Amino acid sequence: MPTSTVPVSVYCSDRPRREQARDSIAREVPVALVYNGVSHAVMMATPTDLEELGLGFSLSEGILERTGELYDCTVAAAPEGISVEMQIATQRLAGLQRRRRNLTGRTGCGLCGTESLAEVLRPVARVTAPPLSDAAVQRALAVLRAHQPLQAETGASHGAAWCSPEGDILMLREDVGRHNALDKLIGALLRREEDMHTGGFVLVSSRASYEMVQKSCAVGIGALVAVSAPTSLAIDYAQRAGQLLIGFARPGRHVIYHDPLAGSASRRHAP
Numbered sequence: 001m002p003t004s005t006v007p008v009s010v011y012c013s014d015r016p017r018r019e020q021a022r023d024s025i026a027r028e029v030p031v032a033l034v035y036n037g038v039s040h041a042v043m044m045a046t047p048t049d050l051e052e053l054g055l056g057f058s059l060s061e062g063i064l065e066r067t068g069e070l071y072d073c074t075v076a077a078a079p080e081g082i083s084v085e086m087q088i089a090t091q092r093l094a095g096l097q098r099r100r101r102n103l104t105g106r107t108g109c110g111l112c113g114t115e116s117l118a119e120v121l122r123p124v125a126r127v128t129a130p131p132l133s134d135a136a137v138q139r140a141l142a143v144l145r146a147h148q149p150l151q152a153e154t155g156a157s158h159g160a161a162w163c164s165p166e167g168d169i170l171m172l173r174e175d176v177g178r179h180n181a182l183d184k185l186i187g188a189l190l191r192r193e194e195d196m197h198t199g200g201f202v203l204v205s206s207r208a209s210y211e212m213v214q215k216s217c218a219v220g221i222g223a224l225v226a227v228s229a230p231t232s233l234a235i236d237y238a239q240r241a242g243q244l245l246i247g248f249a250r251p252g253r254h255v256i257y258h259d260p261l262a263g264s265a266s267r268r269h270a271p
Contacts, residue, residue, distance in 0.1 A: 002027055002048045002150055002174075026156040028176045030081030033057060036093050037085075046150070046157060046175040047082055050075045052187030053180060054084040060186055060215035062122065064092055067190050124214050124237045127222040129244040129260045130165060130199035137225055137246060137254055139167030140203050144227075148205070150174040158206045160185040163225075165199035178206035179215070186219050196220050201244070203227075208247050213237040225249050230257050 004025050009018040031045040033054055040063075045053065051073045058064040072087040088096075140163045147169050150157040160181040161172040171194075173184035182204060189196060201223035202216055208226035210233035216224050217237070223244040230238075230247040238245035238258040245258040256262075 002046050003154055024153045026150060026154040026176050032078060032081065032083045034083055034085045035088050035096055040096060043180065045177055045180045049173055049184045050082065050084050052184045052191060054086050055190055056183035056187030059190060060183055060218045062218065063096055064088060124241045125217045127217050127220055127241050127243050129222045129242055131261055132201055132223050132244055136165060136167035137249060140169055141249055141251055143169055144203060147172045148174060161203045162189055163201050163203055178204060179211055182212060182215055201225055208234045208245060210234045210237050213243060217241045217243055
C-alpha cells in the first residue's frame with residue numbers, strides 16, 4: 001500500500017480547540033536494487049510499481065543498454081524494507097562491478113556513494129527535440145493534478161507524466177522521490193514498448209535537476225517540462241543533448257530555457 005493513516009490533532013483559527021482526526025501519509029520505505037544477487041543501490045521510495053522502478057533505474061543510469069538485458073525481476077519483502085531482485089546479462093553485471101557504486105541515500109538520492117566526478121557527470125545522450133507547442137504544455141498542466149491521486153491524498157509525492165504531442169497525459173507514476181517517479185515512468189514506458197520518439201514529452205511536478213535531464217535523455221525523450229525551476233547544470237545538459245527544456249510551468253505561463261527548434265518552421269507551425 002502506498003499510504004498509511006496516523007492520528008493527528010488539527011488546529012484551525014476559526015475553531016475554539018484542536019480537533020482529533022486521522023491523516024493519510026505517503027509511505028517511504030528502503031528499497032534495495034539487487035543485481036544477480038549483489039545489492040547495488042538502496043533508496044527511499046514509495047512501495048508501488050517497483051518492477052518499473054528497477055527497469056527504469058537500470059536504463060536511465062546506464063546499467064543496462066536495452067530492456068532485453070533484464071532477464072527477470074522480482075519484488076520481495078526484506079527484513080527492513082523491500083528488495084527488487086534483478087537478473088541481468090553477464091556483460092552488464094561486469095560493467096556494473098567495474099563502476100563499484102553502492103548508493104545509500106535519502107529520498108531519490110542519485111549521487112551518494114559515487115566515487116568520482118567523472119561518474120557523476122556522465123556524457124548525456126543526444127536526443128531529438130519535438131516541435132512542441134505552448135498550448136500542448138498548458139493542456140497537460142491543466143490536468144496534471146487530476147492524475148496524481150497519491151499527491152491529492154497525502155500532499156507528499158512527486159509525479160512524472162508521459163504526454164502526447166497534443167498535451168494529453170497518457171501515463172503517470174508517483175513517488176516520494178522525484179528521481180524515482182521518473183524512473184518508474186521510464187520503466188513503465190519501456191515495459192509497454194511505448195515509442196518515445198513520436199513527439200511526446202515528460203512533465204514532472206518537481207524542479208528540473210541535471211539528473212532529470214540525464215535520465216530522460218538516456219531513453220531518448222526529447223522534451224522535459226518541469227513545474228519548478230531548472231538548475232544551471234540541467235540547462236547545460238539540455239543544450240548538449242539537444243533537449244527542449246521548460247521550467248516554471250504553471251497554468252497560464254511557462255519558461256523555455258532551451259529550445260533547439262526556436263525560430264524554425266517546424267516550431268512556428270506546431271499545433
